[in-house]
Structure formats: C-alpha cells, structure tokens
Amino acid sequence: MATVNVYLTFNGNCEEAFNFYQSVFGGEFPYIGRYKDMPQSEECQPMNEADGNKIMHVTLPISKETCLMGSDTGGEWASDFKEGNNFSIFINAESREEADKLFNALSAGGQVTMPMNQTFWGAYFGMFSDKFGINWMVNFDEQMQA
Template identity: 45%
Template sequence: MNIYPYLNFDGKAEEAMLFYQAILGGQFEGPIGYFGEIPGMELPEDEKTRVMHASLRINDQVKIMASDTSPSMGHRWIKGNHNYISINADSKEEGERVFKGLSEGGKMEMEFQKTFWGAYFGSFEDKFGIGWMVNYDLKPGEE
C-alpha cells in the first residue's frame, strides 16, 4: 500500500503542479486529465478546463496528486479541504477493507466503485474531519 498527499485547488491545479515540477523535478504519470473529458458530463464552459486529476511522480517513494474543485458538481474550495490523504491499495479487496474501515462514522463523498478510468475509487471525510481517497488500479483482465 502507498500513501500520498492529494491537493485540491480552485482552478489553479495545473499551474501549481507545473510549478512543483519545476522546483521538485519529476515526471507526470500520464497526461493531466480535465473535467471536460468526463464522458457524458454536462459542465459550464469555464469548468471544462479545470483539472480532474494530475499525478506528479517525484521519485520512487514520493508522488503528489491534485485536482481542481468543480462548483457545478457541488465542490467548494475552502481553506482546510484542500488536502486529502490518498491510498493506492495493492488489491481491490484491500481497497474495500480500508475504505469501509476508515469511512465508518464519516461523511461519504463517493462510494468505492468502478470508474471510467480503469480503477476502483472512493472518497470520504472520516469521523475526525480528515479527507481520504482510496484507489485501486485495475490490472489487465480485471473487472
């Protein structure tokens, strides 16, 4: 299991991540994804270019991930909700176990479920007010 910081921004995620890369080095893991790329999603024009996900690998142990908020989807950037702890599970079962355990008594944002980007993912605020994201990337042939 790996644990990484996940940062939220109000329309500045791409700028911030490029800045962090310029200072810290590293490479982006895949292209930066934008909310406008979500299949079937109706969004205001100004939100289509907001970052849905960016992942900057600094080295083998360090990665910073980020996204922008999407006001039309009910997201509000408030100082204090701009940082999540992201867990990348080693198996779907581990992801389910960790998600279920840590989210107990908390506030659900997205149930742990299969996504269009080839992973199981869920997010929540735990009973102590800490934001968490749990992800499991599907391997070829997995459902």
C-alpha cells in the same frame, strides 16, 4: 501493502500549482486529464469551456515512493472548497479486497462522499471524510497490477 500519497485540491489554479511543483521537484506528469475529457452522462450538465479546461486529475512523481496528485474543484464540490483544508490522503491499495477493508474501516463513523465503485478511468475508487474530519481517497487500479 498500500501506498499513501497526498491529493491536493485547487479552486481553478491546479495547473499553475503543478507547473510550479514540477519546477521545484523536476520530473514529468505521467497523467494530466481535464474535465472536458470525461465521458458525458445524462446526469451531468454540459460545462462551459473554462470549467472544461480545468484539471480533473494530475500526478507528479517526486520520489520513487511518493507522488503529488491533484485536481481543480468545481460544480457542487466548489462550495466546500476551503484553503488550508484542500487535501486528502490518497491510499493506493494492492487489491480490491484491501481497498474495501481500508475504506470500510477508516470511513466508520465518518461521511462517505463517494462509495467504492468502478470508475470510467478504470480504477476501483471511493472517497470519504473520517470521523475526525480528515479527507481520504481509496483506490485500486487493476491496470497497474498487470
């Protein structure tokens, strides 16, 4: 069965926020990546140093079942940032088929912002807002299944 976590989006202060959450919950970050660590592509314009140091993704386990996840927004996504609506429900599916099923069912009538696809970080991933305006992320990480 899929697991569900909260994914928080920040406008440049993700690292500060997650250091605060870590001080409250304890634990370690199993992963923290910055935008400068992303592979460059022809479509992407070079970013300045400040944007490159922003958080692309961070995970903080806060219990055996639950993680807080987050990132800074930037580029074309920054104009959509609104405090109070800066979260998504993150579903980690147990299979590619489950990921597709959940993505297709939940996104029906909504707006897909990133179709399900293999990513450079090795996961099968997609994003959308459902027909009620709730933001979702669906993920299947084959590496975690091994």
